[in-house]
Amino acid sequence: MASITLRAAQKAYGDALPVIRDVDLNIGEHEFCVFLGPSGCGKSTLLRVIAGLEDLSSGDLYIGDKRMNEVPSAQRSVAMVFQSYALFPHMTVFENMSFGLTLAKLPKAEIEQKVKEAARVLQLEELLQRKPKELSGGQRQRVAIGRAIVRRPGVFLFDEPLSNLDATLRSQTRIEIARLHRQFEQASVVYVTHDQVEAMTLADRIVLLHAGADTARFGSIAQVGTPMELYHHPRNRFVAGFIGSPR
Numbered sequence: 001m002a003s004i005t006l007r008a009a010q011k012a013y014g015d016a017l018p019v020i021r022d023v024d025l026n027i028g029e030h031e032f033c034v035f036l037g038p039s040g041c042g043k044s045t046l047l048r049v050i051a052g053l054e055d056l057s058s059g060d061l062y063i064g065d066k067r068m069n070e071v072p073s074a075q076r077s078v079a080m081v082f083q084s085y086a087l088f089p090h091m092t093v094f095e096n097m098s099f100g101l102t103l104a105k106l107p108k109a110e111i112e113q114k115v116k117e118a119a120r121v122l123q124l125e126e127l128l129q130r131k132p133k134e135l136s137g138g139q140r141q142r143v144a145i146g147r148a149i150v151r152r153p154g155v156f157l158f159d160e161p162l163s164n165l166d167a168t169l170r171s172q173t174r175i176e177i178a179r180l181h182r183q184f185e186q187a188s189v190v191y192v193t194h195d196q197v198e199a200m201t202l203a204d205r206i207v208l209l210h211a212g213a214d215t216a217r218f219g220s221i222a223q224v225g226t227p228m229e230l231y232h233h234p235r236n237r238f239v240a241g242f243i244g245s246p247r
């Protein structure tokens with residue numbers, strides 16, 4: 001249901017050179033796929049294309065077997081977690097997590113049940129009546145993840161969700177995200193990071209994108225494979241250098 005396919009995907013902003021070029025990719029149902037690459041290589045753009053926050057300039061996007069190019073974001077069964085948590089400051093944790101469900105006009109009892117279930121999974125049960133400013137950075141990020149979970153999307157999209165956290169919280173939240181993925185059996189995950197360690201520890205497969213400075217290939221895929229494939233069999237120097245392969 002929730003596989004993602006990109007065919008000959010190109011994306012340019014205005015008249016500038018394409019930021020994404022020639023991307024052909026299939027992300028399987030229940031796969032944990034990491035988009036990895038240096039800053040500016042187009043990871044967020046690709047994620048935003050899948051989310052429906054940007055349109056492709058050419059090529060096709062499918063989620064499941066449905067072509068999504070012109071389908072509005074709200075109808076794509078995707079949920080996105082950003083690096084800045086983007087919580088509503090004046091709302092409680094409960095209200096933040098239930099916001100999307102309230103908009104979708106779900107019955108109150110069902111909303112409550114869904115939020116409580118997500119709060120249990122994320123260990124936020126004690127914090128439901130607090131405001132974001134009364135939470136730590138790690139707790140805020142868990143609320144942002146909770147807000148995505150309650151909608152039970154087919155696809156979770158994470159854009160550098162750990163980059164605002166300190167080292168301890170970063171590893172805790174990373175473990176949490178891996179655990180969530182195992183629990184939500186139907187969902188696929190696309191996870192953006194520039195951090196090799198995060199990619200190596202979380203990914204079923206890594207999609208490594210070329211660096212922005214490499215203007216000839218910038219925005220295209222350098223290599224796709226499991227962490228071990230990229231590590232032991234890098235296709236070229238760029239991949240070896242970025243992954244830190246032994247040479």
Ligand code: ADP
Pocket residue numbers: 013019037038039040041042043044045046212
């Ligand atoms: P990453 O997430 O890998 O750091 P981005 O996808 O954010 O990369 O950006 C890729 C390139 O596209 C960068 O050169 C960036 O400046 C450019 N870019 C991103 N968003 C926009 C936009 N809305 N308008 C114009 N250029 C953009």
Ligand code: MG
Pocket residue numbers: 043044045
């Ligand atoms: Mg980015």
